[in-house]
Amino acid sequence: MTDLTELTIKEAARLLRLRSFSVSELVTAHVERIERLDRSVKAFLRFTPELWEKQAEEADRRILRGDLGPLVGIPMAIKDVLCVRGVETTAGSQILRGFKPPYTGTAVSRLFEAGAVMLGVMNCDEFAMGSSTENSGYHPTHNPWDLERVPGGSSGGSAAAVSAGEAMIALGTDTGGSIRQPAALCGVVGMKPTYGRVSRYGLIAFASSLDQIGPFARSVEDAAIVLEAMAGRDPLDATSSDRPNDVLRDFDAGVKGMRLGVPREYYEVDGIEPGVKAAVDKAVKALRDAGAEIVDVALPHTDYGLAAYYIIAPAECSSNLARFDGVRYGMSTEDAQNITEAYTRTRRKGFGTEVRRRVMLGTYALSSGYYDAYYLKAQKVRTLIKRDFDTAFEKCDAIISATSPTVAFPIGAKTQDPLSMYLCDVLTLGGNLAGLPGISVPCGFSNDLPVGLQVLAPQWREDTALRVARAYEVASGVKAEVAPLA
Amino acid sequence: MLARLGLEPGDEEFYAEQLSGILAHIDRLQQLDTDSIPPTAQVVEVANTLREDVPRPGLSQAEALANAPAAVDGFFRVPSIQEEA
Numbered sequence: 001m002t003d004l005t006e007l008t009i010k011e012a013a014r015l016l017r018l019r020s021f022s023v024s025e026l027v028t029a030h031v032e033r034i035e036r037l038d039r040s041v042k043a044f045l046r047f048t049p050e051l052w053e054k055q056a057e058e059a060d061r062r063i064l065r066g067d068l069g070p071l072v073g074i075p076m077a078i079k080d081v082l083c084v085r086g087v088e089t090t091a092g093s094q095i096l097r098g099f100k101p102p103y104t105g106t107a108v109s110r111l112f113e114a115g116a117v118m119l120g121v122m123n124c125d126e127f128a129m130g131s132s133t134e135n136s137g138y139h140p141t142h143n144p145w146d147l148e149r150v151p152g153g154s155s156g157g158s159a160a161a162v163s164a165g166e167a168m169i170a171l172g173t174d175t176g177g178s179i180r181q182p183a184a185l186c187g188v189v190g191m192k193p194t195y196g197r198v199s200r201y202g203l204i205a206f207a208s209s210l211d212q213i214g215p216f217a218r219s220v221e222d223a224a225i226v227l228e229a230m231a232g233r234d235p236l237d238a239t240s241s242d243r244p245n246d247v248l249r250d251f252d253a254g255v256k257g258m259r260l261g262v263p264r265e266y267y268e269v270d271g272i273e274p275g276v277k278a279a280v281d282k283a284v285k286a287l288r289d290a291g292a293e294i295v296d297v298a299l300p301h302t303d304y305g306l307a308a309y310y311i312i313a314p315a316e317c318s319s320n321l322a323r324f325d326g327v328r329y330g331m332s333t334e335d336a337q338n339i340t341e342a343y344t345r346t347r348r349k350g351f352g353t354e355v356r357r358r359v360m361l362g363t364y365a366l367s368s369g370y371y372d373a374y375y376l377k378a379q380k381v382r383t384l385i386k387r388d389f390d391t392a393f394e395k396c397d398a399i400i401s402a403t404s405p406t407v408a409f410p411i412g413a414k415t416q417d418p419l420s421m422y423l424c425d426v427l428t429l430g431g432n433l434a435g436l437p438g439i440s441v442p443c444g445f446s447n448d449l450p451v452g453l454q455v456l457a458p459q460w461r462e463d464t465a466l467r468v469a470r471a472y473e474v475a476s477g478v479k480a481e482v483a484p485l486a
Numbered sequence: 487m488l489a490r491l492g493l494e495p496g497d498e499e500f501y502a503e504q505l506s507g508i509l510a511h512i513d514r515l516q517q518l519d520t521d522s523i524p525p526t527a528q529v530v531e532v533a534n535t536l537r538e539d540v541p542r543p544g545l546s547q548a549e550a551l552a553n554a555p556a557a558v559d560g561f562f563r564v565p566s567i568q569e570e571a
Contacts, residue, residue: 098553100552195529209527239530241530241532304514304515306511308515310511318489322489327555328550329553332555336565337566338567339567340490342565343490345492347491348494357504360505361505363489379525379526379527380518382525383523383526384518384520419508433529
């Protein structure tokens with residue numbers, strides 16, 4: 001008997017049409033696995049039985065009617081920053097405890113319309129700020145490959161659920177690496193689209209010029225199917241693009257004749273582990289053997305990316321998080337004598353350490369007298385970083401590197417040293433600053449822990465990133481596997 | 487004060503030490519000459535995207551107030567915003 005919790009979308013869609021099992025049976029198999037495993041993985045914050053029952057019944061009816069949509073009946077998990085009408089959504093923060101959005105965001109709506117079935121709300125770092133999911137205002141999530149280690153973050157619950165076979169697909173958000181890095185650490189596929197490819201309507205904002213919603217899956221094709229279903233212009237997000245939704249163009253065309261750039265700065269980045277380097281070198285060789293031309297490219301401002309990011313992202317977050325004041329939604333404190341005290345007490349009680357740190361940093365960087373030295377300077381360096389990529393892409397079709405310099409680290413290892421945590425994203429945040437699409441695919445193991453290969457492509461060339469990732473998956477035979485949990 | 491975070495005794499030292507480390511890293515930006523470089527606020531080429539100004543239903547009063555910690559007579563209820571005269 002096929003294990004229903006290890007299928008890809010394509011396999012599940014085929015078997016559902018053959019009536020090998022119903023959507024309700026597929027969903028039940030996932031719910032049973034969650035009941036068995038999530039006590040130790042702790043990927044979920046909340047379950048949504050009222051939704052999965054209704055959506056599974058509807059999906060079964062659609063299949064009986066001959067609906068061939070690939071996502072009909074596919075069990076899905078949603079990061080706790082994406083609003084779903086009537087479902088408690090808290091951005092991993094106590095300050096939003098009890099908040100039930102009055103509407104559903106566009107990306108999730110489109111997947112619901114495509115027939116996906118929502119299983120629950122996934123843990124994440126508070127307001128998506130972090131690289132380990134330890135900054136969750138609720139509890140940490142554990143890496144399914146080693147429960148003593150972090151799943152990465154901020155979308156750690158989404159990555160862990162797909163890795164543990166608790167969900168077939170999941171949604172995350174990526175502001176500096178928050179999809180790609182946990183995908184790498186959990187051994188699944190995760191993709192951040194071009195800024196503007198997917199509407200951010202209904203996403204609780206962290207840093208609005210960097211945030212993008214994207215998929216987690218156990219194959220490149222599944223990630224592409226989910227992305228295609230979410231992508232496209234939305235009148236409710238002015239930054240969403242009306243570019244053609246061509247992300248699956250030339251998907252299976254292979255890499256023969258393509259030029260793939262290897263930036264020295266990314267291969268020699270401080271703290272890169274030898275085991276990660278070895279796995280990525282092997283992946284580069286597999287792509288060369290598959291017919292790609294490997295070319296050296298330069299990203300000379302790499303050393304300044306983290307610094308620019310840690311001004312721009314906190315500055316935007318300090319502004320975005322001003323709305324959490326205990327008046328219109330979320331937590332509030334009793335007995336304040338005046339409005340200022342009410343704001344202060346609510347935010348004192350509701351925000352965790354990392355959020356407070358970033359609000360302080362952002363408020364400081366934007367304050368008069370420091371604006372030019374910090375915020376304006378960072379925006380100029382952002383231009384230099386974007387130009388680095390523009391120049392590199394004149395010499396290559398896509399850039400390949402490690403996604404994360406390290407494999408999953410032990411829970412607690414970096415919580416006392418914020419800068420060491422920030423360095424987890426040193427290879428991913430350039431893609432956000434430049435607005436590029438990027439994907440992480442599993443490329444083997446180091447010390448029995450998954451390693452991710454990152455493919456970055458020029459803006460709007462998700463098709464290229466997906467094509468290279470797919471070609472790697474085919475050429476190497478390395479596939480995302482469900483972690484071997486008991 | 488500016489961000490209404492409600493710092494308590496001991497917080498300042500805790501954050502000051504960490505933020506100093508982060509700011510020391512950030513200071514490397516000053517090594518770059520950016521006088522002739524324009525700033526980037528927005529990375530993709532969309533500008534002034536407007537949609538048709540067509541009225542559409544918004545939230546009802548009840549929906550808008552449903553998540554409020556305190557509401558009264560159709561308003562959000564907050565503590566006093568002015569000192570007594």
